[in-house]
Amino acid sequence: MLDQERPGLPPDEIIRRIEKALEIDSTHSWEDVREMLVDGRCQIFWNEHGAWITEVLVSPRKRVLNVWIVAGELPEVMDLQKDVERHALTQTCDEMIVKGARFGWKNVAKEYGWEEHAVVLRHPVSGV
Numbered sequence: 696m697l698d699q700e701r702p703g704l705p706p707d708e709i710i711r712r713i714e715k716a717l718e719i720d721s722t723h724s725w726e727d728v729r730e731m732l733v734d735g736r737c738q739i740f741w742n743e744h745g746a747w748i749t750e751v752l753v754s755p756r757k758r759v760l761n762v763w764i765v766a767g768e769l770p771e772v773m774d775l776q777k778d779v780e781r782h783a784l785t786q787t788c789d790e791m792i793v794k795g796a797r798f799g800w801k802n803v804a805k806e807y808g809w810e811e812h813a814v815v816l817r818h819p820v821s822g823v
Contacts, residue, residue: 703743712766745772
């Protein structure tokens with residue numbers, strides 16, 4: 696069998712995968728993200744295999760491109776990394792960061808030049 700390029704995902708499937716990723720933290724809906732895209736608070740990079748959603752975080756000493764969501768088919772969705780890196784440079788960001796909710800992402804990301812930097816812990820607040 697000849698090596699053939701995968702046909703990709705229809706746009707509604709990419710959106711479904713973004714919505715699934717958003718469910719993990721439950722901080723935003725797809726409608727919230729769409730509003731943020733329209734008003735420029737976040738950016739989307741996509742191809743036929745998925746999408747990256749990013750936002751620029753500005754602190755007193757550093758500008759960081761937060762890779763908020765990566766959703767789609769591996770490895771093709773990672774082809775978007777070069778476009779995202781160029782965007783980070785045009786926004787004068789010092790670095791890119793990502794918080795992955797699935798532990799296997801750190802192994803995938805390492806193949807693309809990402810370094811493990813920190814551990815994210817959370818503690819629900821209830822009854823306060």
